[in-house]
Amino acid sequence: xxxxxxxxxxxxxxxxxxxxxxxxxxxxxxxxxxxxxxxxxxxxxxxxxxxxxxxxxxxxxxxxxxxxxxxxxxxxxxxxxxxxxxxxxxxxxxxxxxxxxxxxxxxxxxxxxxxxxxxxxxxxxxxxxxxxxxxxxxxxxxxxxxxxxxxxxxxxxxxxxxxxxxxxxxxxxxxxxxxxxxxxxxxxxxxxxxxxxxxxxxxxxxxxxxxxxxxxxxxxxxxxxxxxxxxxxxxxxxxxxxxxxxxxxxxxxxxxxxxxxxxxxxxxxxxxxxxxxxxxxxxxxxxxxxxxxxxxxxxxxxxxxxxxxxxxxxxxxxxxxxxxxxxxxxxxxxxxxxxxxxxxxxxxxxxxxxxxxxxxxxxxxxxxxxxxxxxxxxxxxxxxxxxxxxxxxxxxxxxxxxxxxxxxxxxxxxxxxxxxxxxxxxxxxxxxxxxxxxx
Amino acid sequence: xxxxxxxxxxxxxxxxxxxxxxxxxxxxxxxxxxxxxxxxxxxxxxxxxxxxxxxxxxxxxxxxxxxxxxxxxxxxxxxxxxxxxxxxxxxxxxxxxxxxxxxxxxxxxxxxxxxxxxxxxxxxxxxxxxxxxxxxxxxxxxxxxxxxxxxxxxxxxxxxxxxxxxxxxxxxxxxxxxxxx
Amino acid sequence: xxxxxxxxxxxxxxxxxxxxxxxxxxxxxxxxxxxxxxxxxxxxxxxxxxxxxxxxxxxxxxxxxxxxxxxxxxxxxxxxxxxxxxxxxxxxxxxxxxxxxxxxxxxxxxxxxxxxxxxxxxxxxxxxxxxxxxxxxxxxxxxxxxxxxxxxxxxxxxxxxxxxxxxxxxxxxxxxxxxxxxxxxxxxxxxxxxxxxxxxxxxxxxxxxxxxxxxxxxxxxxxxxxxxxxxxxxxxxxxxxxxxxxxxxxxxxxxxxxxxxxxxxxxxxxxxxxxxxxxxxxxxxxxxxxxxxxxxxxxxxxxxxxxxxx
Numbered sequence: 041x042x043x044x045x046x047x048x049x050x051x052x053x054x055x056x057x058x059x060x061x062x063x064x065x066x067x068x069x070x071x072x073x074x075x076x077x078x079x080x081x082x083x084x085x086x087x088x089x090x091x092x093x094x095x096x097x098x099x100x101x102x103x104x105x106x107x108x109x110x111x112x113x114x115x116x117x118x119x120x121x122x123x124x125x126x127x128x129x130x131x132x133x134x135x136x137x138x139x140x141x142x143x144x145x146x147x148x149x150x151x152x153x154x155x156x157x158x159x160x161x162x163x164x165x166x167x168x169x170x171x172x173x174x175x176x177x178x179x180x181x182x183x184x185x186x187x188x189x190x191x192x193x194x195x196x197x198x199x200x201x202x203x204x205x206x207x208x209x210x211x212x213x214x215x216x217x218x219x220x221x222x223x224x225x226x227x228x229x230x231x232x233x234x235x236x237x238x239x240x241x242x243x244x245x246x247x248x249x250x251x252x253x254x255x256x257x258x259x260x261x262x263x264x265x266x267x268x269x270x271x272x273x274x275x276x277x278x279x280x281x282x283x284x285x286x287x288x289x290x291x292x293x294x295x296x297x298x299x300x301x302x303x304x305x306x307x308x309x310x311x312x313x314x315x316x317x318x319x320x321x322x323x324x325x326x327x328x329x330x331x332x333x334x335x336x337x338x339x340x341x342x343x344x345x346x347x348x349x350x351x352x353x354x355x356x357x358x359x360x361x362x363x364x365x366x367x368x369x370x371x372x373x374x375x376x377x378x379x380x381x382x383x384x385x386x387x388x389x390x391x392x393x394x395x396x397x398x399x400x401x402x403x404x405x406x407x408x409x410x411x412x413x414x415x416x417x418x419x420x421x422x423x424x425x426x427x428x429x430x431x432x433x434x435x436x437x438x439x440x441x442x443x444x445x446x447x448x449x450x451x452x453x454x455x456x457x458x459x460x461x462x463x464x465x466x467x468x469x470x471x472x473x474x475x476x477x478x479x
Numbered sequence: 480x481x482x483x484x485x486x487x488x489x490x491x492x493x494x495x496x497x498x499x500x501x502x503x504x505x506x507x508x509x510x511x512x513x514x515x516x517x518x519x520x521x522x523x524x525x526x527x528x529x530x531x532x533x534x535x536x537x538x539x540x541x542x543x544x545x546x547x548x549x550x551x552x553x554x555x556x557x558x559x560x561x562x563x564x565x566x567x568x569x570x571x572x573x574x575x576x577x578x579x580x581x582x583x584x585x586x587x588x589x590x591x592x593x594x595x596x597x598x599x600x601x602x603x604x605x606x607x608x609x610x611x612x613x614x615x616x617x618x619x620x621x622x623x624x625x626x627x628x629x630x631x632x633x634x635x636x637x638x639x640x641x642x643x644x645x646x647x648x649x650x651x652x653x654x655x656x657x658x659x660x
Numbered sequence: 661x662x663x664x665x666x667x668x669x670x671x672x673x674x675x676x677x678x679x680x681x682x683x684x685x686x687x688x689x690x691x692x693x694x695x696x697x698x699x700x701x702x703x704x705x706x707x708x709x710x711x712x713x714x715x716x717x718x719x720x721x722x723x724x725x726x727x728x729x730x731x732x733x734x735x736x737x738x739x740x741x742x743x744x745x746x747x748x749x750x751x752x753x754x755x756x757x758x759x760x761x762x763x764x765x766x767x768x769x770x771x772x773x774x775x776x777x778x779x780x781x782x783x784x785x786x787x788x789x790x791x792x793x794x795x796x797x798x799x800x801x802x803x804x805x806x807x808x809x810x811x812x813x814x815x816x817x818x819x820x821x822x823x824x825x826x827x828x829x830x831x832x833x834x835x836x837x838x839x840x841x842x843x844x845x846x847x848x849x850x851x852x853x854x855x856x857x858x859x860x861x862x863x864x865x866x867x868x869x870x871x872x873x874x875x876x877x878x879x880x881x882x883x884x885x886x887x888x889x890x891x892x893x894x895x896x897x898x899x900x901x902x903x904x905x906x907x908x909x910x911x912x913x914x915x916x917x918x919x920x921x922x923x924x925x926x927x928x929x930x931x932x933x934x935x936x937x938x939x940x941x942x943x944x945x946x947x948x949x950x951x952x953x954x955x956x957x958x959x960x961x962x963x964x965x966x967x968x969x970x
Contacts, residue, residue: 172898202896550705564693564694567693600704
């Protein structure tokens with residue numbers, strides 16, 4: 041069998057587990073064989089690990105309308121550098137992504153760019169104004185993979201309920217930014233000892249748990265109202281979980297069998313509100329960085345599967361914007377390019393978090409939320425892959441970023457696990473290695 | 480109800496109808512523009528018989544219609560259940576026709592009165608005759624039949640039942656008594 | 661004179677809760693007889709001479725009101741017509757006061773249409789006179805269901821075992837509810853289909869689905885409901901193009917039903933919204949028959965509800 045690329049002597053890790061070494065032959069967009077073969081190009085991947093391409097269910101790519109912060113070109117390139125083959129883009133742009141035309145245009149442009157694949161999320165309500173429902177059927181037909189008013193919170197439970205009911209009938213999952221606008225007040229950081237000491241307005245963790253509790257009740261109501269014969273297996277996705285209490289509520293709901301899923305971002309697994317002691321708006325994010333107790337609970341939740349996956353919530357802003365004061369700077373931390381190495385280093389290397397579980401949370405987890413089949417390293421599988429280096433340690437270097445947001449809370453951190461090559465359907469979309477062999 | 484007696488048997492009914500048919504033809508001076516309209520329910524079978532007899536005697540089959548007078552009754556608000564509204568079908572133009580309305584029994588005259596109203600709502604015949612198999616008296620309205628099979632004086636507690644071959648399996652006119660309570 | 665007794669009928673028509681199959685079929689047979697009256701040059705019978713019937717429409721509707729008024733006049737009743745919009749305050753009292761005032765003028769029966777469910781039941785209690793429900797809120801519109809059933813039987817014969825699909829805003833539709841109540845009485849099965857936000861959580865007498873294809877699959881007839889623009893204003897429906905893309909009955913989609921399956925619509929129709937415009941004029945559309953049959957059916961209803969002692 042003649043293929044295009046042969047990845048030699050590489051360790052395989054996917055959502056199913058650790059699979060030992062293999063010689064992976066890729067051709068025609070697929071994995072042709074795990075036991076080698078002839079190829080046009082060969083690469084020696086000794087010491088490296090091959091995983092299915094990472095899937096980010098939550099990134100702000102700022103197109104259309106906010107391209108000064110990021111655009112599809114820079115964002116999808118950054119994603120590919122981070123080992124991502126697939127990204128779900130959030131619709132809180134200008135204009136909001138609430139029409140089939142915009143969804144189709146985004147998909148078309150992303151295809152032309154040819155880096156990580158784009159799966160646009162569309163708004164749950166028109167203009168994300170929280171009143172009229174968006175055209176779920178037409179949006180899905182145009183390629184929208186999820187509905188969300190992320191960027192805003194869903195204050196009106198009735199509208200959320202109607203939105204869930206309607207989205208369910210079209211097989212679309214609804215993602216929510218679960219924070220109670222009233223309880224969160226104008227908090228710029230977690231409400232707690234640090235915020236009280238620093239004299240900054242705080243956003244209590246109860247804003248998140250109260251909203252999650254409400255949304256779980258709404259899910260129970262919607263399940264009652266649905267006239268489908270079988271209840272859906274996916275319905276509500278709670279974004280960027282940040283609290284222990286929120287996690288407890290979700291864990292309980294899942295045990296009850298509610299069709300609820302959730303994600304956690306790299307910042308909520310590696311940073312706490314203590315970071316704000318430096319009074320740097322770099323660390324201003326919504327929901328805010330919480331306490332070490334929350335971090336420990338979230339890592340536990342990631343391990344036991346109560347948290348389905350990692351979602352970066354990549355939130356690029358301009359340097360000028362993040363240079364505003366703590367009250368006025370926009371919320372958000374970008375992380376597409378560093379998320380995998382960060383979590384590999386901080387969780388797997390430093391804490392012994394099982395590698396295959398982390399890989400599952402980057403690959404199978406997000407796909408399951410969106411109703412997509414899992415992607416594993418097997419013969420015949422689509423060759424959307426990431427080859428990464430668990431050993432070489434390198435600091436986070438902002439100047440290498442493809443993202444326009446060249447700032448990071450983890451600047452200078454020494455990390456391992458850097459992606460080396462990323463392929464989408466057998467085509468290399470990021471490559472940091474010289475190609476060897478015939479060619 | 481208790482059966483009292485058979486007033487007309489099969490042959491007597493047949494003879495009465497034959498005579499009525501002849502009388503109609505005579506009165507109308509032939510079958511020109513003649514037609515029969517039977518009143519639900521037994522009037523219909525009797526009208527059919529008359530049409531057959533006229534055809535037998537004069538060689539021409541005159542048109543026939545059926546009439547339901549339920550919606551023209553003057554006692555609708557007094558009865559308990561609503562009587563069933565049945566089919567009215569007069570598949571020819573009544574204009575200029577000589578119509579023979581046919582019913583089984585002429586009693587108070589109210590049915591005949593209703594039939595006249597119903598018929599006139601259907602068109603404008605040039606003449607309307609009334610033919611009945613039995614006239615039992617006790618008129619409450621100034622109505623008379625032009626052709627009568629048999630005059631049978633009765634008392635108000637009695638009921639005259641006309642039976643036809645088509646509807647009941649035999650031709651007969653029977654007298655029944657309403658049971659005293 | 662010989663008489664066939666009809667089954668006795670309730671002295672009102674509010675919905676079909678206290679009706680059985682025999683009564684319904686008997687009424688539909690009477691409606692057939694009324695069709696003959698309507699085919700005459702003089703479309704009148706004296707059955708309701710001396711009756712005064714009031715149409716009291718608190719919710720505007722020209723078509724239904726005219727249909728009832730003509731039906732009553734054709735039965736020789738005197739007709740009084742009251743149309744009003746409800747005041748926004750204390751609706752219950754306004755209805756009751758209006759009806760009681762009218763009642764002082766010697767009305768024998770009421771034909772009532774209101775935006776609130778249950779007013780005909782209340783009226784029946786306030787006035788102790790026959791009340792015919794011409795549509796109360798989202799709850800019931802029994803004469804519509806009767807004329808729909810009558811029209812379907814004209815085309816399909818017996819409705820026993822037939823599958824009737826109803827498509828549209830089921831949640832707010834009294835036409836859907838009354839048909840879901842009546843059609844199973846005649847042996848039919850009803851499937852009600854619409855967007856998830858416009859379906860009730862449950863509906864006795866009907867299976868509910870958001871899948872149009874499933875609803876139309878081998879349906880013997882398709883009833884299409886009118887989409888009201890205000891549903892979008894209330895945030896329940898995203899937009900017209902969305903509804904049209906997912907639920908409009910087109911030639912192609914009608915092909916999912918049985919060949920020749922007739923189309924019904926209670927009117928007035930939004931052409932090219934709930935229904936492809938060309939389908940509305942096609943031979944499969946029975947909409948004109950529905951209107952014509954509405955007359956005969958309402959005459960039959962007036963006959964059975966008003967005539968005879970209670």
